Structures are given as structure tokens and as C-alpha cells.
Amino acid sequence: MKQFIDFIPLFLFFIVYKLDPRTVDVAGQSFELGGIYSATAVLIISSLVVYGALLIRQRKLEKGQWLTLVACLVFGGLTLAFHSETFLKWKAPAVNWLFATAFAGSHFIGDRVLIKRIMGHALTLPEPVWTRLNLAWIAFFLFCGAANLFVAFTFQDIWVDFKVFGSLGMTVLFLVGQGVYLSRHLHDSDPTTPKTED
Known part of the structure; x- marks a missing residue:
């Protein structure tokens, strides 16, 4: 949400x-x-x-x-x-590439990759899975930035449509793909441990 x-x-x-x-x-x-x-x-x-x-x-x-x-x-x-609308055309690429930089930097700074810092409280995954997931987010943000930049300066008649619906569509598709990927790696906690109710 x-x-x-x-x-x-x-x-x-x-x-x-x-x-x-x-x-x-x-x-x-x-x-x-x-x-x-x-x-x-x-x-x-x-x-x-x-x-x-x-x-x-x-x-x-x-x-x-x-x-x-x-x-x-x-x-x-x-x-x-x-x-000049040129400045606004650079907003989406700049933001996406800054996010990509933050996710990439977390491989070298700190004790956990950024996606694990964000989602680690809710999921238990092997370290290689967290690493691959973080790399996927880097690729996603790099691609989104490049796609927004390309459309904004190549197809000027539709760049606003793409900025809204293209960005939303790419985000939804990526989150669905992430969900499918994670579903293969999720596992319940020890079934012998009784569940408690709050």
C-alpha cells in the first residue's frame, strides 16, 4: 500500500x-x-x-x-x-537512479542489504535470496529511470501518460514478480512451535 x-x-x-x-x-x-x-x-x-x-x-x-x-x-x-518542462522530465529518472544507488550502496555499507532492512522484520530468507532480491531492485530502478528518460525525450506527446501509467504498471509487474519469486523461498516457522494469539 x-x-x-x-x-x-x-x-x-x-x-x-x-x-x-x-x-x-x-x-x-x-x-x-x-x-x-x-x-x-x-x-x-x-x-x-x-x-x-x-x-x-x-x-x-x-x-x-x-x-x-x-x-x-x-x-x-x-x-x-x-x-521549462525539461526539469520535470528529469525528476523520475533522477529519483529512480538515486534509489538504485541507495540499494547498490547497501552491499558495501552496513551489515544488511537495503531490502533486508526494509522487509527483514516480516520475512525470514537465506542471505543469497536477500542479495538477489536487492540486486533485482537495483535493476528495476535503473530500468525505470532509463525508460522514463527515454520516453520523456523521445515520445514527448505521451511522456505524461507514461510517467503515470507506465511507472505504475512497471511497479505492479515488478511487485507481482517479486511475490512469485519470494513464494518459492518462504517457509513457515517450525511447525512444532504452537501458535499464540494476541
């Missing part, structure tokens, strides 16, 4: 981007709605609302959520400040 919270601002971005340009009056102020720049403003505002609500509710944000929020503010802010 956590993975899909990140898509809420993206869906709002997509909806506003697809609107026919129009002027909307709010509290005596006129705003343009529709197109890339108003959609970018909605992306920034909705990201602040979503992650702000999570921060209040959970008293913290995960590092990945901080990275996503900061990237949204930086790349979205630059897009609006310079009136």
Missing part, C-alpha cells in the same frame, strides 16, 4: 495536465488550470499535503518518501521558475 501512496500526487498531476486550459477564480484570485505548469503546481501542493499528512499521522517519513518529496519540490520548482 505504501508504494501506491506516492502515486496520489501523480494521478492529480495527470488529471490537471489533461484538462483543457481554463481560468479558475478562487478567493478573488484567478488561476490557470490545465497543461503542464498548473499540473506541476498541483503536483507540488498535493505532495506537500500527502506527505505532510503522513508526517503528522506517523510522526515520520521514510527516507524514500523524503527523497520523493524533495525531488518533487526541486524539479517541480525549477519547472515553474524557468517555465
Whole structure:
């Protein structure tokens, strides 16, 4: 579920981007709605609302959520400040490659790979499986970054559609594949140990 919270601002971005340009009056102020720049403003505002609500509710944000929020503010802010969508096109590749770097770095820094730090409390797996799983996440983020960059600068008419639905589709497919892979390695705890109820 956590993975899909990140898509809420993206869906709002997509909806506003697809609107026919129009002027909307709010509290005596006129705003343009529709197109890339108003959609970018909605992306920034909705990201602040979503992650702000999570921060209040959970008293913290995960590092990945901080990275996503900061990237949204930086790349979205630059897009609006310079009136150039090029900055926003670099957001998805940059975020994905930073995630890939973090997962790769965990092979050399710390006592556990990053995926084990994230999921180790819920799963018991052999070390080689954790290593392969972490490598799969690195490959996934590298591929997603490259795919977003390629589409953004090659197929400019559909890059927003791909940014939303392509990214979501790749994430769902990868998570399903991860589930299938993990199902071959999961094993119950010792069956002779009686289960207790809370």
C-alpha cells in the first residue's frame, strides 16, 4: 500500500495536465488550470499535503518518501521558475537512479542489504535470496529511470501518460514478480512451535 501512496500526487498531476486550459477564480484570485505548469503546481501542493499528512499521522517519513518529496519540490520548482518542462522530465529518472544507488550502496555499507532492512522484520530468507532480491531492485530502478528518460525525450506527446501509467504498471509487474519469486523461498516457522494469539 505504501508504494501506491506516492502515486496520489501523480494521478492529480495527470488529471490537471489533461484538462483543457481554463481560468479558475478562487478567493478573488484567478488561476490557470490545465497543461503542464498548473499540473506541476498541483503536483507540488498535493505532495506537500500527502506527505505532510503522513508526517503528522506517523510522526515520520521514510527516507524514500523524503527523497520523493524533495525531488518533487526541486524539479517541480525549477519547472515553474524557468517555465521549462525539461526539469520535470528529469525528476523520475533522477529519483529512480538515486534509489538504485541507495540499494547498490547497501552491499558495501552496513551489515544488511537495503531490502533486508526494509522487509527483514516480516520475512525470514537465506542471505543469497536477500542479495538477489536487492540486486533485482537495483535493476528495476535503473530500468525505470532509463525508460522514463527515454520516453520523456523521445515520445514527448505521451511522456505524461507514461510517467503515470507506465511507472505504475512497471511497479505492479515488478511487485507481482517479486511475490512469485519470494513464494518459492518462504517457509513457515517450525511447525512444532504452537501458535499464540494476541
